[in-house]
Amino acid sequence: MLPLLRYTLQVRSQNREELIDVTQEVESLLLRAGIDRGLCTLFVPHTTAAVTVNENADPDVQHDLLAHLRRLVPRDGGFAHAEGNSDAHIKSSLVGVSLTLPVERGKLALGTWQAVYFCEFDGPRARHLHVYVLPVQSDDGGELR
Structure with a gap:
């Protein structure tokens, strides 16, 4: 079995919200x-x-995603959490962290x-993205027939 590999990417956002x-x-x-194949x-x-x-071909898709998340979870949504970034916590949970x-x-x-x-909801900031790679070794291509 091949070992699990771990890396950390540095991501720097320029705006409060961006993809x-x-x-x-x-x-x-x-x-x-x-790595040839794996997860x-x-x-x-x-x-x-x-x-x-x-989608990466049309930047309107990214704008639409952020616009609809803003509409779904507005920044001034009357949250109990009073740090000013409550909307960002909810957007993170909705989109997912892995x-x-x-x-x-x-x-x-x-x-x-x-x-x-990488979806930034409370920038601009320096962030991390952990990357775990599990290589798979297969002699037959691994396809089920």
Whole structure:
């Protein structure tokens, strides 16, 4: 069995809310580690940020996602938590702080128009994205027939 690999990416947001495409950074880790196939888990160790997969061809999709999250969870929503970032905590929980994606031929097995986005809801800040890679060794391609 091959060992679990762990990396930490630094992500720096420029705005209070934004989606940052981290696909290339994650794939460069896979390339550096020489991973051909396996599973890649991404984890955000913050309560006001998240990670998701979404379309990368049309930036309107990212704008729409943020706009609808703002409408669903407005910043001035009358929260009991009084630090001023309660909406960011809820948005983080709604989107989620982890993803597990397959790795095939050294790349994330994403669809044509998909990318991995770090979701900032309380920036600008310096953040971390933990990347765990479980390599799989297979002689027959691993396909069920």
